[in-house]
Amino acid sequence: MGKRKKLAKFSILPLATGTIFYSFSTKEASLNYEAYSTNELSLDYTVEDVRDEITAPFQISKTTPFTGKSYIGFKEALGFKESRGDYKTINEYGYLGKYQFGKGTLKLVGIYDTYGFLDSPSLQEAAFYANASRNKWILQRDIKRFVGKTINGVEVTESGILAAAHLAGPGSVKKYLRSWGAQAFSDAFGTSVRNYMRRFGGYDVSYVQTVKNARVDFDRI
Structure with a gap:
């Protein structure tokens, strides 16, 4: 209390050239800390919890x-x-x-309107599930055979297989697994089946049903 503090003061001085020059100076100033005291103020209060009464006005799509x-x-x-x-x-x-779908894959799950696809988050989520179900049906034998095995230093899991199928298609994943990693696929960005097997391994994807020729159910969107 009672300490003196230096406060910065500046002024703007125009020069003949049109340039603005800033000059700074300091001077001693006294601050009365008593004016900011919380003594004798009542700070004990509560706010009624009304969270259950709040309804979100919209849903976040992203x-x-x-x-x-x-x-x-x-x-x-x-x-x-x-x-x-x-x-x-x-x-x-x-x-x-x-999920970066190609137009060909979208047609396989029953989607032909790419503009409508881009405008509908719920349609994109449904397309992802349908494609995963379809891939799971195609790769069901390989899932049973290779899950738990190690290929190219990566343990094979069901989620890793489904992720790799999303990247490369189920046919490329079959070739990779059945050749024990000798026939490897990489996309245009250099991302490989092995990379997706490693990165997305270990998830519980039992929620995804095994469905032949799975397609989007537009009535549920």
Whole structure:
């Protein structure tokens, strides 16, 4: 209390050339700390909890990735890797949306309107699930045979297989597994089947059903 503190003071001086010159100076100033005291103030109060009465006016369509080994954690991690979770993005090779679908893959799950696809987060989520179900049916024998094995230094898991199938297609994953890693696939950015097997291994994807020719159910979107 009673200490003196230096306060900065500056002024703006115009020069003949039109340039603004700043000059600084300091001077001694006294501060009365008593004016800021909280003594004798009542600070004991509560706020009524009304969280249960609040209804969100909208739903956030762009999800944020989070940790966890469930199906939700799996798809959010994969979506973040593909596009940082951006539903609207189109990359330089024409792959679309949060999960970077090609037009051919979208047709396989029953989607032909790419503009509508980009405008609908719920449709993109449904497409991801349908494609995962379809890939799981195609690769079911390989899942039974290779899960738990180690190929190219990476333990094979069901989620790793499904992630690699999303990247490269189920046919490329079959070749990779059945050749014990000798026939390797990499996309245009150099991302490999092995990379996806390692990065997305260990998630619980039992939620994904094994469905032949799975397609999006538009009535549920």
